[in-house]
Amino acid sequence: MTEPLDLARLQRRLAEFAAARNWQPYHTPKNLAAALSVEASELVEIFQWLTPEESARVMADPAAAPRVTDEVADVLAYLLQFCEVLGIDPLAALDAKIARNERRFPVADADDGAEPGQHPES
Amino acid sequence: MTEPLDLARLQRRLAEFAAARNWQPYHTPKNLAAALSVEASELVEIFQWLTPEESARVMADPAAAPRVTDEVADVLAYLLQFCEVLGIDPLAALDAKIARNERRFPVADADDGAEPGQHPES
């Protein structure tokens, strides 16, 4: 009850939640990937007409802030359910990806000044 | 080094990774939300022509499985970076959302048979 929140426990609660409602037939990997992308787009929708500067202040907007938090929860919920049905460990996947990216994008010489390099992941 | 993986540590590594490459100017909430949705769509792309049954077996396909894991990592990476720049705790957000959904979607009477109810989140 007072355990710290962790991803594995939340994932278990989501699985129990779906099972109790007989939703597993809907939760194919294909459908969960679609649902994840729909929720990610609902997050984009909050920002779509904002300037970069306005977007940085979004949590100061009492109408937008809870929507943002809510969409973050929805994205994470579908990501965890997707990983659950396919047996993927999302933390191990990210750990491996960061290690790979550290090799792919070595840090440039520190003397090259303050100008941001072009974001290479585009 | 041998600490268990946890979300907060991965989030810190992502922040250091971006800072070391001077990528913060690109990492507005608006841009990170867009990047998150792009990665979610790359996950959808893997499944777009598959039947539900094929989608359930995707991890048995040696060409598709590492792509799936990789896109999971990318989605989680952008979600954590988005949360980092806005000061959102994704685990607390999800915990609150599950609690809310437990009230919104009470478990139906167990006697109503095996047929799955319509998924109400559509």
Added chain:
Amino acid sequence: MTEPLDLARLQRRLAEFAAARNWQPYHTPKNLAAALSVEASELVEIFQWLTPEESARVMADPAAAPRVTDEVADVLAYLLQFCEVLGIDPLAALDAKIARNERRFPVADADDGAEPGQHPES
């Protein structure tokens, strides 16, 4: 007034609509591309929990059918506005693309039976 509908006329009406409301500052290519993807996801949302068979019957559902038509309109509206601000001719773009795809994906020998080949655009 009784002219046939055509893409160019609808594009002009959309441009006048936005201009009359002073929305052009919002209509950067970046924002319009995001809005287009948000509308495409709203279309996906209608289908996310449907089986392939249910999805084929969606226009027979009096609740879903007008939503589908509405989202088609939204996707097309943002696509046309995106093309307008960047001076892209969407029909010429598609014509060139179809010609290119006809060369990339030659029709297989007609004798190879009824089984559908793997969709190569995945």
Added chain:
Amino acid sequence: MTEPLDLARLQRRLAEFAAARNWQPYHTPKNLAAALSVEASELVEIFQWLTPEESARVMADPAAAPRVTDEVADVLAYLLQFCEVLGIDPLAALDAKIARNERRFPVADADDGAEPGQHPES
């Protein structure tokens, strides 16, 4: 051959293209909606790290311009195929939507100055 390009003809060519390759079994409305959203996200990807100003100049970038045109073609192709399988007329849908929006968002008093109003479709 020298007819002007029009949507209906391009739609017919797309249908013939898919039929000649036996792709119709893949072209459920659900799959085509997913493919449409994937292509829309590929358009977003081109813009994801650009500033609003850079996004306005994207067609002057010889590397980005053909990618933009190509993604426009892909979005339109899937939109037309989606409409084809469901019997939706995209031009009529957009015409009706514009008429509806003209009622929903009346033009504000012209004297209210140059400042753009908040985009109401957000």
